[in-house]
Amino acid sequence: MYNYDYLIVGCGLYGSIFAYEAKKRGKKCLVIDKRNHIGGNIYTKEVENINVHEYGAHIFHTNNKEVWDYVNQFAEFNRYTNSPVAIYKDEIYNLPFNMNTFNKLWGVKTPKEAKRKIEEQLKERKIDYPKNLEEQAISLIGKDVYEKLVKGYTEKQWGTRATELPAFIIKRLPVRFTYDNNYFNDKYQGIPIGGYTKIIEKILEGIEVRLNSDFFKNRVEFENLADKIVFTGMIDEFYDYKFGALEYRSLSFEHEILNEENHQGNAVVNYTEYEVPYTRIIEHKHFEYGTQPKTVITKEYPAKWHKGYEPYYPINNEKNNLLYKKYKELADKEEKVIFGGRLGLYRYFDMHNVIEEVLKCVEKNLCTEEV
Ligand code: FAD
Numbered sequence: 001m002y003n004y005d006y007l008i009v010g011c012g013l014y015g016s017i018f019a020y021e022a023k024k025r026g027k028k029c030l031v032i033d034k035r036n037h038i039g040g041n042i043y044t045k046e047v048e049n050i051n052v053h054e055y056g057a058h059i060f061h062t063n064n065k066e067v068w069d070y071v072n073q074f075a076e077f078n079r080y081t082n083s084p085v086a087i088y089k090d091e092i093y094n095l096p097f098n099m100n101t102f103n104k105l106w107g108v109k110t111p112k113e114a115k116r117k118i119e120e121q122l123k124e125r126k127i128d129y130p131k132n133l134e135e136q137a138i139s140l141i142g143k144d145v146y147e148k149l150v151k152g153y154t155e156k157q158w159g160t161r162a163t164e165l166p167a168f169i170i171k172r173l174p175v176r177f178t179y180d181n182n183y184f185n186d187k188y189q190g191i192p193i194g195g196y197t198k199i200i201e202k203i204l205e206g207i208e209v210r211l212n213s214d215f216f217k218n219r220v221e222f223e224n225l226a227d228k229i230v231f232t233g234m235i236d237e238f239y240d241y242k243f244g245a246l247e248y249r250s251l252s253f254e255h256e257i258l259n260e261e262n263h264q265g266n267a268v269v270n271y272t273e274y275e276v277p278y279t280r281i282i283e284h285k286h287f288e289y290g291t292q293p294k295t296v297i298t299k300e301y302p303a304k305w306h307k308g309y310e311p312y313y314p315i316n317n318e319k320n321n322l323l324y325k326k327y328k329e330l331a332d333k334e335e336k337v338i339f340g341g342r343l344g345l346y347r348y349f350d351m352h353n354v355i356e357e358v359l360k361c362v363e364k365n366l367c368t369e370e371v
Pocket residue numbers: 009010011012013014015032033034035039040041042055056057058059060061213214215216232233234251312313340341342343349350351352354
């Protein structure tokens with residue numbers, strides 16, 4: 001009856017892995033994407049022989065060995081360890097907050113001294129019931145770290161003053177009393193040698209892909225092509241926003257080629273002052289220890305999201321979660337459509353979470369058929 005077993009809307013990590021697993025089980029798949037490239041947000045583009053992370057810095061990290069082994073079948077990963085630095089008014093601090101940060105801030109040398117200093121700071125402004133994000137952060141880490149490294153960055157990210165943001169946004173702030181600048185605590189971490197696009201190319205080998213194809217522009221035609229649909233676009237758009245639009249934070253990226261070999265000496269530099277309009281500058285070559293004569297940097301600006309802008313971070317507050325619940329009720333009744341990925345499930349996922357989610361979905365939808 002149908003030309004394909006599965007139409008997969010969205011050629012990001014979720015859609016691509018679903019297609020790979022379906023093909024492995026003998027299913028005929030068509031993957032479409034409205035963008036002009038594969039990979040969704042993990043897409044990397046070669047510029048000046050450097051793999052540029054077009055949609056922001058992407059560092060693969062996981063504690064899940066199964067996920068790590070899974071992704072390693074498609075690429076070799078290098079030993080990159082994410083150790084960003086923060087710039088606040090020309091002062092440089094190491095992240096995450098660790099002994100290097102505390103030494104720079106207060107001149108303390110031992111964990112005992114650092115803990116004592118934090119305790120002093122907490123006593124200085126004792127807050128038992130934090131009413132907003134500012135009070136919450138100060139109650140967790142004290143005034144110095146908050147004012148220099150948390151306040152401006154968070155306000156830029158959310159586009160709102162910290163005193164107007166709810167306390168629950170920051171549940172905890174990672175603090176480490178060792179001289180260890182590794183941002184993540186995960187067992188496995190790295191960057192795929194040759195960039196993320198290579199991974200997706202390998203995953204999609206032998207699978208039909210149509211780019212520049214928006215599902216909504218030819219909805220009926222696409223729906224009639226396949227027995228089932230895996231939809232990784234926006235769930236509210238799928239239902240024509242009938243209950244209203246889910247909200248996101250957006251970002252804009254400004255890429256620049258510089259005629260110098262090494263611009264900032266690190267892949268990720270955060271700008272924590274409110275007055276600097278971008279939150280980070282990424283220098284892509286450092287993800288892969290590049291020695292190219294030129295360099296490419298990207299400034300990342302947080303932006304308000306409007307319909308039609310790229311939706312990057314779901315705003316999972318009570319209002320949006322309730323709205324999503326209504327859409328999910330409709331989605332659960334669908335017999336032909338499976339929703340997946342960060343937009344279909346309205347949840348922020350790191351890449352390792354996406355792999356876990358899609359493998360669960362494969363298990364549920366493709367493995368039961370085999371029995
Ligand atoms: P996407 O990659 O967004 O793929 C969905 C695809 O669907 C898109 O290509 C889109 O064009 C397409 N689509 C949507 N609607 C339609 C339509 N109507 N018709 C056709 N196609 C459509 N994760 C990490 O693990 N480490 C990191 O360091 C990290 N850094 C990040 C930094 C930033 C700035 C952001 C925003 C995310 C970061 N992530 C990181 C998360 C990572 O990007 C996601 O986990 C991953 O990209 C999600 O994959 P996906 O397939 O769900 O979604």
